[in-house]
Amino acid sequence: MKKILNRPVDYVDETLDGLIAVHPDIYALPERRLITRAAGMRKGKVGIVTGGGSGHLPVFAGYVGSGLLDACAVGEVFASPPADKMASAMRHANGGAGVLRLYGNYGGDGMNFDMAGEMVEMEDDIVSSTVRVSDDVASAPPGESEKRRGVAGMVYAFKAAGARAEEMADLDEVTRVARKAADSCRSLGVALTPCVVPQAGKPTFTLADNEIEMGMGIHGEPGIWRAELRPADALVDEMIDRLITDMPLSRRDRVSVLVNSLGATPLEELYIMFRRVRTRLGDIGVDIVMPLVGRYATSMEMTGATITLSRLDGELERLLKAPCHCAFWTVAA
Amino acid sequence: MKKILNRPVDYVDETLDGLIAVHPDIYALPERRLITRAAGMRKGKVGIVTGGGSGHLPVFAGYVGSGLLDACAVGEVFASPPADKMASAMRHANGGAGVLRLYGNYGGDGMNFDMAGEMVEMEDDIVSSTVRVSDDVASAPPGESEKRRGVAGMVYAFKAAGARAEEMADLDEVTRVARKAADSCRSLGVALTPCVVPQAGKPTFTLADNEIEMGMGIHGEPGIWRAELRPADALVDEMIDRLITDMPLSRRDRVSVLVNSLGATPLEELYIMFRRVRTRLGDIGVDIVMPLVGRYATSMEMTGATITLSRLDGELERLLKAPCHCAFWTVAA
């Protein structure tokens, strides 16, 4: 395991210590493994909480910030946080107007967030709602989106819900917008090399020297095919084909595109991919709005990339362009 | 070679195509392998040009932007751009007030930038100056800083010079500030795994499974020692020790710290490192100002990290905090 760390059991806590030390103006750590906004919760605003396993920075904790999320329950690397940590996040995000639980569709996270919801309802009388993001088209067929995993598309749901909450919309409205943003995006990833979970000490999967896996999940979940590496344009073509088969686009549609590195894949290669995405979408007459290229949802040092298409209507485009600020994403006012 | 690319010869040009497609508001590509500000050159402002090999994004081209650089000559991966490309960059950055050539201290880049200076002097009557950044303490002993390589510290020189030029200072003044910023920083890196130059198709160096190299250069230049991987805190301790031996710091000194990934090393690990940097600098009573943690100067998918200490006086601190905007670094006004 070639990683810069101290004891594997301290990986998560030391990461969070560093995060708040670098950005004390953005993040606070009111208790172990709970990240909230440094500015605290705004009275009367709907709270938005997320949570999930560590090792995906900026996902999840990184997206706590103005115009985005209010609190995040942080789990071990690639493991759900416990329900009581999620309950704690909900209490911190409670401004009296209810709390939205907005997270990726993974079994453990879902069960724990449900349990957390029951806990705060029983003990704190907090009204809450749930939106699970399930944008990964490789993880289940179109009809079974409740079985699909949540990956980079999450970022669009955070942004839309966060912006709407900042406008002081009520819980139903924030929930509606979050669901709409989640339902309007589709993602697909390709993996080249694995990462190592510190406490496991060994790679999450193995691929041969020149082998890649299309559709592999961010924790190494099985994908669609394994075969030889192909040229960037061929990879992008297949990814775009699969994405627009799942969510057909037509002339004049407006979409935001996120070309995201899983960690090790450098910016250079993301730009090479984006070039091709633009050509492909241009060919069908789709307009690209506010493209995002970089590391938005990673798996530590995994090599690979995901492409997310987020179809926008007027409302989602407005919310995407609304101001926000966290350490990893700023939209200026 | 597990990289997402098309033909290796197109790696650089396709990267630049993608870069300007994603950020047309920031960058322009007026000719092949030349990046300028989209807004064009401001009349009467000192121009700042840089240049160097590709594969280090955001370095070099990424730092073209307001409050930063005006133009960048882009070379093949890890190879100097030709002198006439640099001359072209200087012509684009000529607002009538002279041009500063500000770049990393590498033989080829230096020779070509010198030649470019002679060319534009002969042909275009442009006054110019040179500042080479040589912050890598591993590359030569303290007395021989003209032999030291330029690495992540470059970013501080870009920022200071860029901010001063934006204030419409003259060429001598911008040059003075650039040199001061360059002289006030020290960097040191540690490498864990290599990267692959597309046209070479093989790793830039080899290290055993659990072996790391302290002080290795960003192109794989030999460092100080090779040995087994150690805990993060031990690595940071050695790096800080070497840096403050080279540039002693005392109580009440103000420094900015850049903990930079060479590419694959994830944010999580940078935060773990920063934690320790903060403790060590805190122990000697040094105040950390505006720390930077992320990917500021990379070597594609290389695993490893650098630490840069930039000692600030009032002037450098003011310039560091001045507004700037490019795709990879924004300081709000």
Place this chain on the structure above:
Amino acid sequence: MSAEFTSADLAKAAMAIAAGVKGATDELNRQDGLLGDGDLGITVSAGWQAVADVAPQFPADIGKAFLAAAKAFQQVSSSSFGTMVASALMAAARHTNGRTAVPWPEVPELVAAARDAMMSRGKGALGDKTVMDSLEAVRVALVGKDHAYMRLAAADAAEAALAEFRSRPNKLGRARMFADRSIGIDDPGMLAFARIVASMPDE
């Protein structure tokens, strides 16, 4: 032997289970590692140890005692099985809230409530080859049983469920991705449940 059980009985059971499953840590990790992520032994031993640690402070209210147990368990273990156990304990908490003694014949009802909570939490069904099938087998075995024979009946039923489901495929949890390969392999959660039941004190 009383006809009812109390919060103190719960505490005693928690401590006995914690001691018992400790020895099964490696076995359960290994079983989970065959098709899953190999953490089940840690989940089970750490979870029950956490319950045992708070057991001496269990309140007399059995509902509150179950709730304390649920919280303790899930705090140290948020993987699927941990969440299942915590959900089961929370269901039992709701069922017994405000009472300081529960008649033994009510135990099958508690198991049913636990089973239902797991089902709604995990969106699974009986027959999926999970810990829920073990619970159901145990519930059936306990109905109408004198409480003196309950422990033995439960242990036998948990073992029988393992044997019954061994040749069937997993339809839930991580192992479902390898449904074919799961045939012939004990579901780790069912195995864990058998070890838990076997660790219960005779009383």
Place this chain on the structure above:
Amino acid sequence: MSAEFTSADLAKAAMAIAAGVKGATDELNRQDGLLGDGDLGITVSAGWQAVADVAPQFPADIGKAFLAAAKAFQQVSSSSFGTMVASALMAAARHTNGRTAVPWPEVPELVAAARDAMMSRGKGALGDKTVMDSLEAVRVALVGKDHAYMRLAAADAAEAALAEFRSRPNKLGRARMFADRSIGIDDPGMLAFARIVASMPDE
């Protein structure tokens, strides 16, 4: 045979060199690959090809012709050797600016100007085992030589320089990092220069 050379002679020379060094591409890559990055053959052949491509359009002003050659060379090749050649050509351009004919006996002066330009560009010195040592050997051999014998004298001197420096360590360029290992190995830049000189036309 005239006593002076013109822009047309330069063009002819450039084309002859381009043709000659093409065949040395692999040899030079290999030599550079021993301790360096193995690109020298490409640098030399691509660089001279670029010069040959513009040679038919050389202006009569020899200074301008040298400048055009310098620009063409460095555009395709920005590695150390390319920059050295371009710097040398630029120095020759400065030296001959505005003239349409240059007397052959001035050639050693041109070589000296080229050598000095390389020295100031690359911050090196004679004796560092680089292409500059080859230039100096050639310059010495050409002083006072009748121009009919110049090509042969230059070729011999370049070979002799290789032999003389072979057993010495590199003190500049990439190979300097492996100074000890460079003993016994021809400096690739010096070898390239010998191949260039050998490719020159007899006139």
